[in-house]
Amino acid sequence: MSGFTASFKDRADAALADPILKVAVERTAGTAQAKRAVAVEAFPDFEAARDRAAAIKDHVIAHLGAYLEEFEANAIAAGARVHWASTTDEACRIVIDICKAAGAKSVARSKSMLGEEIGLPHALAEAGIGRVETDLAEHIIQLADERPSHIIWPAMHKTREQVSALFKAKHRSPHQEETIAAMAESARRELRTQMLGADVGISGANFLIADTGAICTVTNEGNAELSLVPPRVHIVTAGIEKIVPSMPHAIHMLRMLARSATGAALTQYTTFYTGPKRVGDRDGPEAMHIVLVDNGRTKMREEGLAEMLRCIRCGACMNHCVVFRQIGGHAYGGTYPGPMGAVLTPVFDGLKESRELASACTLNGKCQEVCPVRIPLPTLLKGWREKSWREGLEPRSMRWGLGVWAWVARRPALYRFGTGVAVRAMQMLGKTGWINRLPLAGGWTQYRDMPKPAPQTFMNQYKKERRR
């Protein structure tokens, strides 16, 4: 689901002008960065573990069809029903049809980025089905009628002070004391009854286990368990790339996921769901439906983005991104923000609408350095830049400017002459060693000074000295 209501630049400018956003992002991403560093340091050979995680994902992506069929057969054997959706519309229609067939008036949803990707909250509203978001941050987002700004902490753009005010305005019996514990209690009071009264529980899946047909969810609040076990029906929506061959592979990926996301060794709750309630089980849904969503993933594999399918949605890339840290997640405009979002959004929403995301990156490589599955994010972003250039989507000023520069740079004698003239001309622009306003580079001198070049280029000085 795209949110391209304004241009990327306008959204970024708005974010930069918001001092509270900066505080909120630093509190969360800054803490995560520090805690991840400690966790990685304590892990015996994290680099080898990254290699193994990348290899596991590459293997399943290369044999995606076989593992998905194995998963389907085992999930069916465990009593679940498996549905295949190639588009967002199809995925939503399958979920809505299951809800309607179950006579559902309300659903409890455990946070799922795939659900956001396919636009499920909107589809449920259109179908007149009530929705309660049970993840604390998603609850905040639902109350504020906003969209997630981070894949791990959907409400990371809000400070606790803002959340307190929101709860006081929206909760039936809000907290009195200004403490995190009292606020959490207020959310618990609000959510518990709604959660337990839901007809259907909807979740995503962090992993699909091929050889057992199980799905795995991780949370820190236990809300997935409480959303998915009591209702009559459990619906899972998952991207097809979430598959791993077996439990030991899932365990390895879990070790990478929690450390990369929050710096914790493990999430508070890690649950594997294998089919619906069985004979003799005390709890559990009567029916379990698993909707496997493609939405461009097969095409990604064919079109040079296979490495992106390794992604386990940990958020480390955005937590460590200098651009994300300045503009937050909403400015990116797509479902997924930060470096991984800049790679994925053109797949889902089209390159024409989102080509700026790949450009708005300094290519510093930090994201790749922290990625638990070694996705070469800068390379993939450069791939989008190249496609955008080839398709003529880049601004004419850029194409023209770069073209003229390259034409001259390919003629060394002319280049020497031109640069010689340029540095002499630039002598007139500054009275001191600094230039405060530079024509054609206003973007630079709006915020910083430009050092005045020496009166002669290196090549011209060097040639003269050699002649002496």
Place this chain on the structure above:
Amino acid sequence: MTRKVALFVTCLVDLMRPRIGFAAIRALEAAGCEVVVPEGQTCCGQPALNSGDRDHAVALAKQTIAALEPYEAVVVPSGSCAGTIRCHYSELFEHDAAWRARAQAVAGNTFEIMAYLDEVCGWKPEGVTVDARATYHDSCSGLRELGIKAQPRRLLKSVEGLRFAPLAGEETCCGFGGTFCVKYPAISNAIVGEKADAIDATGADLLLAGDLGCLMNMAGKLNRKGSKVRAFHAIELIAGMGDGPAIGEEA
């Protein structure tokens, strides 16, 4: 045995701060190298490569390869330009085996200057004195593509009188990013603003780094905010040219 090396000056040093090129020559000669400056060089093509303009990137890469391939070693006073040649040239010739082989040969012979002096020559500066406190920023491409981290610090340790003030977030990008800083000036400014604050907080007299683009960005921001920190390419100090004008100072 005298090492014969070619200096790839880089377009930014050629245009903006030639003394970095002369410092590179001086340090290489002190390390016993014979330095030549190949005539056919202009720009490595990184701006085109990073903008997605593959055709121009290929054309400039071919020109640069042709200019540099006669030499047994190529030394570059920039981690990002050296990184382009070492790590990205061969990607440009995926479907052109002949040029790919030439690109790989040049890539294998290309070194960032401080890595070359420290690791290949095993050299360190002698009799160079700078009485100052310095802080060091690790430029991203050099750090992450070429592993430039310990080499400049080892070389600078032999500069007498130089004290070190560690920079908080020394491996965090300064927000330059080539064309990024003019395409997204407001975001770039927010990033370099934090970097300038961190540099000021060290209490250092000097800011050192290994890439002129990053240095111009940080020095330009420091000057705009009225900071007294002076910026040099690390090779200028290493070559004994730290007594000259800093970036933005009149010669």
